[in-house]
Amino acid sequence: RNDAPMYETDFSIRGGSQNTAYYVSANYLKNTGVDNSSFMKRYNVRTNVDSKVNDWMAFGVNQNIVYTDRNSNGYTSQGSNNLRSYSTAAYMFAPYWDPYAEGYPENHMIWGLESYDTKWLASMQPKSTNDLIYNGSAFIQLNPIKGLTIKSQLGLYATNTKSTYTLLPGFPGEEAGERYISDSRSAQWTITNTAEYQFTVNDIHEITLLAGQEGIRYTDEGFSVGAKGTTDSRLLLLSNMTEANWGDISESTSEYQFLSFFGRVDYALMNKYFFNFTVRNDQSSRFGKTNRGAMFYSGGVNWRMRREKFMDNLWWLNDLDVRFSVGSTGNASIGNYTSLGLVGTTQYAGVPGWGLAQPSNTELGWEKQIQTNVGFNARLFERLDVEFNWYVRKTKDMLMGTPLPTTTGFSSQQMNIGQLSNRGIELTVGYDIIKAKRQGDLQLNVRANYAYNTTKIDELFYGIQEWPMESYLLCYKVGESLNYYMPIYAGVDKEDGAPMWYKKGYKGDVVHEFNPETMTKDASNVSNLSQDTGKSYYAPHTGGFGIFAGWKGLSLQADFAFTLGKYMVNNTYLLATDPGSLSGGYNADRDMLDIWKQPGDLATLPAFQYSHQFDTHLLENASFLRMKNLTLAYDLPSKWMAATKYMRAARLSFTARNLFTVTKFKGADPELNTNISYGGYPATRQFVLGVEVTF
Numbered sequence: 001r002n003d004a005p006m007y008e009t010d011f012s013i014r015g016g017s018q019n020t021a022y023y024v025s026a027n028y029l030k031n032t033g034v035d036n037s038s039f040m041k042r043y044n045v046r047t048n049v050d051s052k053v054n055d056w057m058a059f060g061v062n063q064n065i066v067y068t069d070r071n072s073n074g075y076t077s078q079g080s081n082n083l084r085s086y087s088t089a090a091y092m093f094a095p096y097w098d099p100y101a102e103g104y105p106e107n108h109m110i111w112g113l114e115s116y117d118t119k120w121l122a123s124m125q126p127k128s129t130n131d132l133i134y135n136g137s138a139f140i141q142l143n144p145i146k147g148l149t150i151k152s153q154l155g156l157y158a159t160n161t162k163s164t165y166t167l168l169p170g171f172p173g174e175e176a177g178e179r180y181i182s183d184s185r186s187a188q189w190t191i192t193n194t195a196e197y198q199f200t201v202n203d204i205h206e207i208t209l210l211a212g213q214e215g216i217r218y219t220d221e222g223f224s225v226g227a228k229g230t231t232d233s234r235l236l237l238l239s240n241m242t243e244a245n246w247g248d249i250s251e252s253t254s255e256y257q258f259l260s261f262f263g264r265v266d267y268a269l270m271n272k273y274f275f276n277f278t279v280r281n282d283q284s285s286r287f288g289k290t291n292r293g294a295m296f297y298s299g300g301v302n303w304r305m306r307r308e309k310f311m312d313n314l315w316w317l318n319d320l321d322v323r324f325s326v327g328s329t330g331n332a333s334i335g336n337y338t339s340l341g342l343v344g345t346t347q348y349a350g351v352p353g354w355g356l357a358q359p360s361n362t363e364l365g366w367e368k369q370i371q372t373n374v375g376f377n378a379r380l381f382e383r384l385d386v387e388f389n390w391y392v393r394k395t396k397d398m399l400m401g402t403p404l405p406t407t408t409g410f411s412s413q414q415m416n417i418g419q420l421s422n423r424g425i426e427l428t429v430g431y432d433i434i435k436a437k438r439q440g441d442l443q444l445n446v447r448a449n450y451a452y453n454t455t456k457i458d459e460l461f462y463g464i465q466e467w468p469m470e471s472y473l474l475c476y477k478v479g480e481s482l483n484y485y486m487p488i489y490a491g492v493d494k495e496d497g498a499p500m501w502y503k504k505g506y507k508g509d510v511v512h513e514f515n516p517e518t519m520t521k522d523a524s525n526v527s528n529l530s531q532d533t534g535k536s537y538y539a540p541h542t543g544g545f546g547i548f549a550g551w552k553g554l555s556l557q558a559d560f561a562f563t564l565g566k567y568m569v570n571n572t573y574l575l576a577t578d579p580g581s582l583s584g585g586y587n588a589d590r591d592m593l594d595i596w597k598q599p600g601d602l603a604t605l606p607a608f609q610y611s612h613q614f615d616t617h618l619l620e621n622a623s624f625l626r627m628k629n630l631t632l633a634y635d636l637p638s639k640w641m642a643a644t645k646y647m648r649a650a651r652l653s654f655t656a657r658n659l660f661t662v663t664k665f666k667g668a669d670p671e672l673n674t675n676i677s678y679g680g681y682p683a684t685r686q687f688v689l690g691v692e693v694t695f
Helices: 086-092 118-123 523-528 571-577 579-583 590-594 638-644
Strands: 006-016 020-031 039-054 057-072 127-142 148-167 177-201 205-230 249-269 273-284 293-304 317-331 342-348 351-358 367-380 384-403 412-434 443-459 466-469 474-477 483-486 489-492 499-502 531-536 541-551 554-564 567-570 619-621 624-635 649-657 661-663 686-694
Touching: 086 571, 293 367, 474 483, 483 567, 567 571, 571 579, 571 590, 638 649
Parallel strands: none
Antiparallel strands: 006 020, 020 039, 039 057, 057 127, 127 148, 148 177, 177 205, 205 249, 249 273, 273 293, 293 317, 317 367, 342 351, 367 384, 384 412, 412 443, 443 541, 466 474, 483 531, 489 499, 541 554, 554 624, 567 619, 624 649, 624 661, 649 686
């Protein structure tokens, strides 16, 4: 669609008495979706009630219920190497092709191609999903003595999702229609119990002691069923189908549990020196039976230097805090049964049977991160705010799929292996160019943030120094970051138009003269030329900046984001420059105008008879600068609101998102978080009109 309207309405009421407070809100969202096969409707109701029964008891109940009704298009997902992905189709299909134009072919074929129109194919495969989500919690809080708070809270996050996929009769290559329905239900119960005691000694020592326990239990179950055989698009119930088989029926169930015990000590001296220490033990059912638990520790200090007497004469320094912390955390992001030995069904010579599907790992345990932070935040001249942080993060016992010898009968197994280090800085700066002395006066503020991060592999497994993952075009290498691992493109030979690649162990720029000592033109051997490109998957530089201006209720805010040093493989460029695509009638990239034609040509792309390869000519600089947000708003004068006798405030706003992007990347979106861009749906440009009224 050229436009995709989105409507959102919010309504809320809050109030209460001396001992009870309540909040009720409702939200409705309707998003028509950018492509013609997608939309979403969402209904949301929230209620919060907090009540103080007496001086030593309080309780509360918070509930949120969400219902969604949504359609999706299977051609738009990232990782779909399909010419019909909308981001790829916009690149590959001829620009003069318009499926909405008059004279649209009744056979739904694209002019010049033996291919059906993507819009029609998507409409022949409707997929709808309904979600019902409940997120609620209830707590009771006791204060039996001064300073002691005992709190118990029970939470439930529950979902029910039903999805329906239909292949309508008349879909190309299918004799009859099909229908598949899946239904899943999940519930996550969380119980948290804490006891906190706060007290003060001699008015200068403030101490807080906390002990707690938390338990999480998650369960889910689901099933799916399908059938086929209808020839009438009006008869799509499963009972209308004429054919079904066991492969179209499945059922699943899964669960996991976490159990944690923790304690914390906070100490403040003279409201200038602050210390804290935390210890916790976490256990997870996901890990091996001998290694399910782990201890984690953290501690920190904070010094409010500006409150020291020796800084009283620094009139230009309004505030200064210096902090230091070190602590460990755990990661359990693996499958629920990854540590167990599993069996599964199989077939041998057509005979069904059982076989070992996954080897056990009773030693599988927590991935651990230890991070050290040193930083400060300051305010100077009542205008300049600065926040700085330096960190070192060490990740050890990483949870990774590790290759196994082929004699085991398995290709890989999840293990705790290797170490990874991150180092970096984070800087945030804000400056009040013009400060408002009273409400409504002119004000102007600018701000910026910057982060620099380096990643280094410290250790791998089995004592190896390098682990190429050629199917991902990536490589782990000790002493380096996670780098792209590909054949290095050397350019086009100006004499015969053949593509050239550097031999393994050699690197260089794109040139036009063949050097047999360092290069090869043997396309049949390209798969053996992969090597470390020296370009990291992780971008080292990220940040943003913005400006805010306001005057007499009128305000303007602009926000930008940038990433530098980012690289991404552009799979769409391969499709749009390969001769096979062009000869098939697909649209071509403009770089095809610069293919080699005759001896002496200094061409960008090789001669037409050569197919393209997955090499570094697809590895593009995906650094970008994007305008993320531009908001113009007006708050109606308070005297106008007072005249209505029932309106307290009213705000009108216009917001534009993703207005423009500056980048050298030729794909759909440089901001995608992936190593290979193919089929991904790009960020959309949005315009929002808003009205907010407070009574």
